[in-house]
Amino acid sequence: MGPPGAGKGTQGELLAQHFGIPRYSTGDILRDARRSTTELGLEAQRYMDAGELVPDAVILGIVEQVMSEPEAAGGFLCDGFPRTVAQARGLAEVLARDDLALDAVLNLTVGVGEIVSRLTRRAGLEGRTDDDLQTVRRRLEVYEEQTAPVLEYYRESPVGVTNVDGTGTVDEIQARLRERLSA
Numbered sequence: 001m002g003p004p005g006a007g008k009g010t011q012g013e014l015l016a017q018h019f020g021i022p023r024y025s026t027g028d029i030l031r032d033a034r035r036s037t038t039e040l041g042l043e044a045q046r047y048m049d050a051g052e053l054v055p056d057a058v059i060l061g062i063v064e065q066v067m068s069e070p071e072a073a074g075g076f077l078c079d080g081f082p083r084t085v086a087q088a089r090g091l092a093e094v095l096a097r098d099d100l101a102l103d104a105v106l107n108l109t110v111g112v113g114e115i116v117s118r119l120t121r122r123a124g125l126e127g128r129t130d131d132d133l134q135t136v137r138r139r140l141e142v143y144e145e146q147t148a149p150v151l152e153y154y155r156e157s158p159v160g161v162t163n164v165d166g167t168g169t170v171d172e173i174q175a176r177l178r179e180r181l182s183a
């Protein structure tokens with residue numbers, strides 16, 4: 001978990017490699033669908049370009065599908081999901097069906113000023129269509145309105161939330177995450 005630009009993708013990729021498990025990034029899955037102009041991609045595009053969330057039913061459909069792949073059997077890491085309380089409840093239902101539970105909810109913390117500067121810098125480097133200033137602002141609002149409550153949801157659940165300082169070098173942040181997971 002963490003606001004847009006917190007480093008979830010970078011850190012999630014490294015953690016997944018470290019544990020030898022798949023990383024399921026709903027953002028990456030949607031971008032791939034958009035590139036290959038599938039029906040899913042076309043539906044998702046207008047939400048993504050506006051910095052809005054793709055509807056919960058669409059996201060839960062994707063998640064259920066990837067979680068049923070054989071590679072998911074040994075565990076997996078979710079990146080950018082769940083982003084609403086409804087998605088968190090949906091995930092809990094899907095996990096409960098297989099008698100599974102989350103091992104940890106990691107939350108990368110980074111200040112708003114740093115986020116805006118990281119994201120607008122990324123726009124030029126990665127060419128993401130949702131990294132212009134106006135869309136970045138909207139994504140941050142959407143995060144506060146719809147995703148921050150997910151942290152509350154997990155804080156009140158048995159798994160809890162593990163906050164990890166998301167500032168510093170990539171290696172420093174990765175070391176912190178691994179340390180918190182082994183604690």
Ligand code: AMP
Binds near residue numbers: 004048051052055
């Ligand atoms: P990300 O790469 O995780 O920042 O996601 C980019 C965009 O994809 C978001 O701004 C949303 O429009 C959409 N998206 C990704 N994951 C989700 C999700 N779990 N729920 C709703 N929309 C999502």
